[in-house]
Amino acid sequence: xxxxxxxxxxxxxxxxxxxxxxxxxxxxxxxxxxxxxxxxxxxxxxxxxxxxxxxxxxxxxxxxxxxxxxxxxxxxxxxxxxxxxxxxxxxxxxxxxxxxxxxxxxxxxxxxxxxxxxxxxxxxxxxxxxxxxxxxxxxxxxxxxxxxxxxxxxxxxxxxxxxxxxxxxxxxxxxxxxxxxxxxxxxxxxxxxxxxxxxxxxxxxxxxxxxxxxxxxxxxxxxxxxxxxxxxxxxxxxxxxxxxxxxxxxxxxxxxxxxxxxxxxxxxxxxxxxxxxxxxxxxxxxxxxxxxxxxxxxxxxxxxxxxxxxxxxxxxxxxxxxxxxxxxxxxxxxxxxxxxxxxxxxxxxxxxxxxxxxxxxxxxxxxxxxxxxxxxxxxxxxxxxxxxxxxxxxxxxxxxxxxxxxxxxxxxxxxxxxxxxxxxxxxxxxxxxxxxxxxxxxxxxxxxxxxxxxxxxxxxxxxxxxxxxxxx
Amino acid sequence: xxxxxxxxxxxxxxxxxxxxxxxxxxxxxxxxxxxxxxxxxxxxxxxxxxxxxxxxxxxxxxxxxxxxxxxxxxxxxxxxxxxxxxxxxxxxxxxxxxxxxxxxxxxxxxxxxxxxxxxxxxxxxxxxxxxxxxxxxxxxxxxxxxxxxxxxxxxxxxxxxxxxxxxxxxxxxxxxxxxxxxxxxxxxxxxxxxxxxxxxxxxxxxxxxxxxxxxxxxxxxxxxxxxxxxxxxxxxxxxxxxxxxxxxxxxxxxxxxxxxxxxxxxxxxxxxxxxxxxxxxxxxxxxxxxxxxxxxxxxxxxxxxxxxxxxxxxxxxxxxxxxxxxxxxxxxxxxxxxxxxxxxxxxxxxxxxxxxxxxxxxxxxxxxxxxxxxxxxxxxxxxxxxxxxxxxxxxxxxxxxxxxxxxxxxxxxxxxxxxxxxxxxxxxxxxxxxxxxxxxxxxxxxxxxxxxxxxxxxxxxxxxxxxxxxxx
Numbered sequence: 001x002x003x004x005x006x007x008x009x010x011x012x013x014x015x016x017x018x019x020x021x022x023x024x025x026x027x028x029x030x031x032x033x034x035x036x037x038x039x040x041x042x043x044x045x046x047x048x049x050x051x052x053x054x055x056x057x058x059x060x061x062x063x064x065x066x067x068x069x070x071x072x073x074x075x076x077x078x079x080x081x082x083x084x085x086x087x088x089x090x091x092x093x094x095x096x097x098x099x100x101x102x103x104x105x106x107x108x109x110x111x112x113x114x115x116x117x118x119x120x121x122x123x124x125x126x127x128x129x130x131x132x133x134x135x136x137x138x139x140x141x142x143x144x145x146x147x148x149x150x151x152x153x154x155x156x157x158x159x160x161x162x163x164x165x166x167x168x169x170x171x172x173x174x175x176x177x178x179x180x181x182x183x184x185x186x187x188x189x190x191x192x193x194x195x196x197x198x199x200x201x202x203x204x205x206x207x208x209x210x211x212x213x214x215x216x217x218x219x220x221x222x223x224x225x226x227x228x229x230x231x232x233x234x235x236x237x238x239x240x241x242x243x244x245x246x247x248x249x250x251x252x253x254x255x256x257x258x259x260x261x262x263x264x265x266x267x268x269x270x271x272x273x274x275x276x277x278x279x280x281x282x283x284x285x286x287x288x289x290x291x292x293x294x295x296x297x298x299x300x301x302x303x304x305x306x307x308x309x310x311x312x313x314x315x316x317x318x319x320x321x322x323x324x325x326x327x328x329x330x331x332x333x334x335x336x337x338x339x340x341x342x343x344x345x346x347x348x349x350x351x352x353x354x355x356x357x358x359x360x361x362x363x364x365x366x367x368x369x370x371x372x373x374x375x376x377x378x379x380x381x382x383x384x385x386x387x388x389x390x391x392x393x394x395x396x397x398x399x400x401x402x403x404x405x406x407x408x409x410x411x412x413x414x415x416x417x418x419x420x421x422x423x424x425x426x427x428x429x430x431x432x433x434x435x436x437x438x439x440x441x442x443x444x445x446x447x448x449x450x451x452x453x454x455x456x457x458x459x460x461x462x463x464x465x466x467x468x469x470x471x472x
Numbered sequence: 473x474x475x476x477x478x479x480x481x482x483x484x485x486x487x488x489x490x491x492x493x494x495x496x497x498x499x500x501x502x503x504x505x506x507x508x509x510x511x512x513x514x515x516x517x518x519x520x521x522x523x524x525x526x527x528x529x530x531x532x533x534x535x536x537x538x539x540x541x542x543x544x545x546x547x548x549x550x551x552x553x554x555x556x557x558x559x560x561x562x563x564x565x566x567x568x569x570x571x572x573x574x575x576x577x578x579x580x581x582x583x584x585x586x587x588x589x590x591x592x593x594x595x596x597x598x599x600x601x602x603x604x605x606x607x608x609x610x611x612x613x614x615x616x617x618x619x620x621x622x623x624x625x626x627x628x629x630x631x632x633x634x635x636x637x638x639x640x641x642x643x644x645x646x647x648x649x650x651x652x653x654x655x656x657x658x659x660x661x662x663x664x665x666x667x668x669x670x671x672x673x674x675x676x677x678x679x680x681x682x683x684x685x686x687x688x689x690x691x692x693x694x695x696x697x698x699x700x701x702x703x704x705x706x707x708x709x710x711x712x713x714x715x716x717x718x719x720x721x722x723x724x725x726x727x728x729x730x731x732x733x734x735x736x737x738x739x740x741x742x743x744x745x746x747x748x749x750x751x752x753x754x755x756x757x758x759x760x761x762x763x764x765x766x767x768x769x770x771x772x773x774x775x776x777x778x779x780x781x782x783x784x785x786x787x788x789x790x791x792x793x794x795x796x797x798x799x800x801x802x803x804x805x806x807x808x809x810x811x812x813x814x815x816x817x818x819x820x821x822x823x824x825x826x827x828x829x830x831x832x833x834x835x836x837x838x839x840x841x842x843x844x845x846x847x848x849x850x851x852x853x854x855x856x857x858x859x860x861x862x863x864x865x866x867x868x869x870x871x872x873x874x875x876x877x878x879x880x881x882x883x884x885x886x887x888x889x890x891x892x893x894x895x896x897x898x899x900x901x902x903x904x905x906x907x908x909x910x911x912x913x914x915x916x917x918x919x920x921x922x923x924x925x926x927x928x929x930x931x932x933x934x935x936x937x938x939x940x941x942x943x944x
Contacts, residue, residue, distance in 0.1 A: 016763065060762045065700075065730020078732050117618055129608045136601045146589055146789055180652040180792070180816035187659055191687045211812045215663045228537075258537020260552050290532040291488070317618055318819035320652070340683045344652035344816055347790035 001038050001046050014049050015056035022057060026066050026077055033079035037067065110425035111461035116317060117452040122372055123316045124365055131355045132348070139351050147343040150334070151178025151323070152350045158357040159323055165363070166285060167295045169307065175331045180320040180344035182280070182310050186212045188341070189306065189324070192334055193242055193276060200240035202230065204434035204441070206251050209244055222436035225250070229257035232264050243269070244278045248293040252434050252447045254397025254405060256293050265296070269304040281309045285366045286401035288374050303327030311353065314366055321345050321353055373401055376450045376458070383462035389470045405431060406446040408469055414443055421468030426461060473510050473518050486521050487528035494529060498538050498549055505551035509539065582897035583933035588789060589924040594844055595788045599833050600824065607823045615823060619815040622806070623650025623795070624822045630829040631795055637835070638757060639767050641779065647803045652792040652816035654752070654782050658684045660813070661778065661796070664806055665714055665748060672712035674702065676906035676913070678723050681716055694908035697722070701729035704736050715741070716750045720765040723754070724906050724919040726869025726877060728765050737768070741776040748802070753781045757838045758873030760846050775799030783825065786838055793817050793825055845873055848922045848930070855934035861942045877903060878918040880941055886915055893940030898933060
């Protein structure tokens with residue numbers, strides 16, 4: 001009969017130890033397919049353990065398929081073929097305590113003009129924490145009701161009022177879909193609009209958009225810009241169905257598409273029923289001069305514009321809440337075809353953001369941030385003007401907010417420029433990096449993203465930047 | 473010269489009002505393309521406002537493209553063609569106060585055996601709230617550093633230890649990708665594994681999986697099951713490359729795939745380099761009898777299994793945090809091809825969950841929930857046994873946790889059964905609903921999901937259920 005010593009079982013329970021021993025004998029071939037095991041009572045008596053111990057061990061082996069039972073006969077070893085190719089990985093124990101900590105690559109630079117993160121000092125932690133606490137105290141039941149696919153209705157309603165106040169856009173909550181970041185929403189849009197469409201993006205532009213289209217294997221074309229934005233004739237030549245743009249503040253050139261071109265773009269979209277324009281309005285709240293530029297959605301009465309925006313820009317890039325406004329026809333299609341998807345934003349975040357909005361904190365925060373960014377920009381510009389080499393640079397598009405362009409009079413290639421500046425501890429990107437068609441690429445133009453730079457480092461950062469550009 | 477009365481401007485600033493008036497005149501055609509506007513000083517004097525007011529209004533109109541400037545000449549009206557087809561939507565003001573509140577369809581049922589939500593009483597609010605507060609006090613800087621694409625490293629590390637403890641699985645943090653729900657991760661997997669692959673799902677099975685494949689336009693085949701799970705010969709016939717299964721607890725049949733079939737499945741995957749098995753281990757923590765069934769990943773030494781699990785099941789369906797464990801080769805591919813995607817889970821949730829795990833709360837919570845579900849199930853079974861018609865039902869797979877099957881001796885069709893039960897205020901689903909190939913569908917079998925039913929309602933819910941089944 002099967003004999004096992006329980007001496008070395010350590011802290012394991014008797015039944016667990018017995019289960020492991022028998023399993024090992026099956027895996028090693030000591031117990032062969034078809035072998036009958038002793039009855040529970042007999043084995044219990046033989047091993048001097050309780051019947052319940054053997055029963056538990058047998059049941060686990062049966063549940064996992066190592067044993068099978070024949071009614072009124074007993075337990076037998078299963079046929080476990082194809083075993084040999086599978087070696088055990090259990091020897092390769094993971095050494096504990098060797099795990100990597102969070103990546104702090106940012107820290108290797110003195111200042112980062114290439115990233116788009118926000119400074120920790122600007123996030124309204126105290127308010128967010130308070131509202132979080134209120135949410136978890138007052139909304140206990142609501143928090144446990146699964147969110148509708150497009151987001152909770154009261155948050156959608158808050159977004160409707162926000163869009164009215166900030167963008168003069170009038171939409172219904174039923175048109176809104178909330179998701180964990182615009183990248184996620186682009187994925188949903190591809191499923192909604194179809195993979196048989198040709199998607200057009202701006203050249204130059206935010207490269208991640210085309211990465212997403214490529215990862216999804218949908219045709220993606222790059223349309224050049226003139227001073228007013230997308231070139232209509234070039235757009236027509238591509239045969240595009242869907243156009244993806246940021247008409248109110250193009251990244252990285254800062255171009256604002258004027259009203260005449262906007263009507264031309266809408267007219268293009270209206271020529272075919274399947275044509276749509278995705279309007280990415282990512283930083284419209286932060287225009288630093290005059291009123292915000294109206295959204296393209298604002299003049300679209302034909303249901304051709306899909307409006308997208310994110311709270312990651314106005315609050316923090318580490319909070320993942322974005323939304324899109326679908327034209328009625330697409331909203332209906334979404335509800336018919338894609339509403340099986342659960343909302344990707346947790347209820348906790350949705351209810352907290354809802355409170356943040358309806359209690360007026362978002363508006364206050366945006367106003368505060370607009371001032372903060374204005375001071376950032378003014379300080380930057382002032383420090384630049386004080387540089388001895390200031391005459392060799394030209395600043396462009398400095399009113400748009402969050403970034404501007406710095407044209408440099410230099411003979412260095414863009415790669416050399418970036419490398420020289422990096423040596424001074426400054427991370428920067430060039431306008432040319434954002435061009436798909438490299439022969440059109442505008443050279444010697446730096447993109448200055450200032451949203452994430454610590455205010456107290458600006459002066460030294462500018463010194464280093466200019467030392468990098470004009471030093472050896 | 474342009475003349476506007478400022479009397480009716482309400483609360484608007486002078487410049488805003490002037491901007492709107494001029495814009496209106498351009499849109500209506502009163503001011504025509506090419507018309508020259510008066511100089512700022514002249515108009516200011518004429519309207520009796522300050523020059524700065526006119527300057528601000530002009531600048532906004534220039535920024536939006538309604539006007540353009542000719543250096544040393546002045547401001548001119550832009551050519552806004554293609555205007556006529558666009559009617560103004562501004563008349564259709566949204567009536568405020570008419571928005572819908574949260575959908576509480578659940579409330580229309582006395583008890584819901586078809587949903588998979590969790591009861592609000594079971595979520596550890598107090599602890600989660602406390603950890604949330606600690607996170608927002610102690611991790612301020614960390615919270616503002618963008619998460620790596622696959623999630624923050626310390627949470628991945630916590631998941632590694634959790635998998636060791638609960639599933640005896642040994643993996644490295646670098647293999648883990650965290651995302652906002654398994655549905656999102658399936659979308660990422662399609663992009664990782666390729667659209668040229670054939671994806672196989674279980675028939676019967678969780679229908680949402682095939683919806684996702686269809687929404688992504690990838691070929692999806694349905695493979696029938698026998699008592700051990702996926703039929704290998706049927707699988708071969710489909711020509712599938714990727715197999716999507718829940719071997720440790722199939723939904724809704726409750727089948728546990730035995731070890732022999734697991735080896736056969738792994739052997740199938742090893743025949744071709746591009747074959748992979750997606751193991752959805754969604755409720756493995758909640759097996760109510762014996763030890764948990766080991767994961768398929770556990771015996772995979774060839775890097776063929778993609779392991780998936782979610783915290784939505786163990787914590788709350790309204791918290792969207794799931795993860796997958798990629799074999800090394802796929803983890804490398806993910807890092808090369810898809811790491812441009814931002815993590816879809818906010819840092820706040822990631823750090824809170826991290827603390828919840830390393831401080832031992834998750835383990836405690838799972839143990840508490842296992843007991844809670846055991847009591848739920850036992851109460852349910854007891855109430856069923858007390859029913860006069862108990863002899864006409866057969867209970868199956870009641871040890872698996874979270875759901876079991878109830879075979880009913882009846883002449884009603886499944887649709888009639890569901891309708892009769894609904895009339896008694898009980899929402900329920902039938903096993904047959906989960907079959908793709910309806911001719912294989914097993915009839916007269918109800919799926920009893922008990923995780924979301926309120927304990928105090930169980931007794932009456934069972935009375936109503938049986939009244940629905942066996943009443944008129």
